[in-house]
Amino acid sequence: MKKVPVFSSLLLFITSILPANGQILSKPEPDASFDRSKGIIIIQAANKGSFFLDDHMMTSLKEGDSLYIINVPGGQHNAKVISDSIAPTYSFILSPGKVLEIKTGKDMLQIMNSHYSFDEVAEKVKGKTVYFISRRHYFNITQTSFVTLQAGSSEYNPVMWFRSISTINGFQVVPGFCIGAGVTYNNYDIPVFYGYNYYADPQCSQLAVLKNVSYLPVYFDVRTHFSSGRVAPFIKFDIGYNILISKKSMQVYNYSYWPSPDNPPYTFKLEGGGLYLSPGIGLRVAINKLIQVIFTAEYTYDSSKSTMASDGEQNGSGSGYHKHLHCFKFNIGIGFQK
Numbered sequence: 001m002k003k004v005p006v007f008s009s010l011l012l013f014i015t016s017i018l019p020a021n022g023q024i025l026s027k028p029e030p031d032a033s034f035d036r037s038k039g040i041i042i043i044q045a046a047n048k049g050s051f052f053l054d055d056h057m058m059t060s061l062k063e064g065d066s067l068y069i070i071n072v073p074g075g076q077h078n079a080k081v082i083s084d085s086i087a088p089t090y091s092f093i094l095s096p097g098k099v100l101e102i103k104t105g106k107d108m109l110q111i112m113n114s115h116y117s118f119d120e121v122a123e124k125v126k127g128k129t130v131y132f133i134s135r136r137h138y139f140n141i142t143q144t145s146f147v148t149l150q151a152g153s154s155e156y157n158p159v160m161w162f163r164s165i166s167t168i169n170g171f172q173v174v175p176g177f178c179i180g181a182g183v184t185y186n187n188y189d190i191p192v193f194y195g196y197n198y199y200a201d202p203q204c205s206q207l208a209v210l211k212n213v214s215y216l217p218v219y220f221d222v223r224t225h226f227s228s229g230r231v232a233p234f235i236k237f238d239i240g241y242n243i244l245i246s247k248k249s250m251q252v253y254n255y256s257y258w259p260s261p262d263n264p265p266y267t268f269k270l271e272g273g274g275l276y277l278s279p280g281i282g283l284r285v286a287i288n289k290l291i292q293v294i295f296t297a298e299y300t301y302d303s304s305k306s307t308m309a310s311d312g313e314q315n316g317s318g319s320g321y322h323k324h325l326h327c328f329k330f331n332i333g334i335g336f337q338k
Contacts (some may be wrong), residue, residue, distance in 0.1 A: 012303060022072035024059055028127025032170075036068060038119050039094040041069040042101045051081035055253060061104060068125050074098075081106055104246060117228065139178065141168040141294055143333020144213040150188065151326040162328065163187045176225040182238065186215040186302065188325065192252050192268050199252035199268065209254040214245040215302055217276040228297070232284045242302045267309050274303030274322055284335065292307045292335040300327045 022041070025032060034040075039335060051058050054077055061081065066189055074096035076305065077244035081091045087107035099114035099121050116123070125230025146163035163186060170180015192199040192208035201208045219240025225232045249269040287293060302325040 007199065011057040011144070019162075022069040025068045025070060025125055026065070028125065030126050032122075033126055034118075034125075036075050036118065037096050039073045039117065040099045041072055041095060042099065042116075042121065043067040043069065044103045046103065046105050049081045049107075051104065052080050052082065054078055070122075071127065077107060079111070081105075081107065082107055087105070090138045090297055109174060110147075113186060120206065120228065128255075130221070133205070133227070136147060137172050137337045138172060139180070139335060139337045141180075141182075141333050141335045142166070143294060143296065143331045145329040145331045147330045149328040150189055150190075151328070158189060160189070162178065164331075166331075166333070170221060175228060176232075178221075178223045180221045182219050182221045184215075184217045184219075186217065188213050188215070188302075188327075190270075190325065192250065193323075197254065199254060199266065202265070204253050208250060208268070210248055210250050210268070213248055213270060215273070215304070217290075217302065219242070219276055219278070224287050228242040230286045232286075234282050234284060236278075236282065236296070236298070238276070238278040238280075238282050240276045242273040242304060244270055244273045244304050247271060264310055268310075269307045270323065271307055274304040276303070282331075290336060290338075292337070294331075294333045294335045296329075298329050298331065298334070299323070300329060302327070304317040311329070 005175050019269055021100075022038070023032075041053075043061070043065065045051075045061040045063060047061070047063050049061045053069070053072075058069065061067075072094055074094050076091060076093050076320070077087045078091045079102060080087045081104045083106055085107055086315045090109045090111055091112045093098065094195050097118050099116055099118055103110040103112075116124075127162050143166050144162060148160040148163050150158055150160065161309075164184055166182055166184040168180045168182035170178055172178045190210045190213050192210060199208045200206065212321045217238075217240055219238040221236060223234050223236035225234040227233065247270055249267055251267050253265055278298050278300040282294060282296035285295075285301050304325075305325045306323045316333055
């Protein structure tokens with residue numbers, strides 16, 4: 001273990017056992033031991049000088065030093081840095097399990113709460129790769145659904161590839177909790193199901209499917225992360241409005257009967273949008289401080305307005321019905337933060 005050399009090993013030994021002081025580390029120490037009932041002080045030095053904690057000289061400072069004093073007992077302390085003259089003493093309170101940062105200037109100190117957690121600093125001091133996710137930041141997530149499983153009739157349960165792309169923008173308002181607004185482009189093949197009946201294509205050869213129906217859900221996104229480390233599981237929930245981009249129609253027949261005067265054709269139309277919901281779970285993997293890879297598994301509920309009019313009825317005179325789509329999606333995306 002390497003400590004900041006000051007006077008001698010004896011001085012470091014004495015300061016480390018004084019009850020008001022802690023252990024000083026300047027380089028990663030894999031075997032460092034941390035007491036959660038105590039706190040951590042991070043020193044960022046802007047100039048040369050001598051740092052005193054509770055009237056005990058802890059270490060000499062060089063410009064650009066970044067030092068860690070670990071296992072500092074909680075409670076009230078005082079600190080000062082002396083360069084060329086006597087400097088004022090600054091008092092502060094260190095809570096158990098917390099981290100304070102002290103920035104030193106010429107005969108002065110700036111003491112503030114660190115936005116890094118105890119665990120994050122402990123991992124960094126031990127030399128592990130730590131990806132600090134900012135406590136308050138703007139973020140963007142752009143993702144694609146590489147697999148979409150659409151729940152429907154037993155005769156139509158398609159697996160669709162790369163039918164959705166989303167972008168979400170927002171802010172992390174408190175550690176781990178993010179809110180934002182998103183928009184998704186969805187393209188589906190939809191089986192014609194109206195009320196409790198399924199319908200066949202014009203040849204009555206198979207289930208009628210309306211191809212390439214495009215929706216544009218616009219929604220609020222809320223997500224909670226359970227870690228601020230490199231790998232962070234999360235849950236999320238989206239709610240908004242499902243916009244139908246283009247109205248489509250299709251002539252169909254009752255699925256249970258062959259075409260006949262008693263089984264006339266119907267015209268199925270998609271007329272508008274409706275409610276959009278999407279709960280999900282996922283995993284955020286940080287590549288660096290700016291970029292993350294995000295994996296999500298989610299259920300989506302897409303609602304849209306539809307009508308079914310029998311042959312001979314006036315356009316729009318058929319009964320109205322809300323079409324409900326239930327999909328399970330597996331997404332991969334890239335997240336950016338600032």
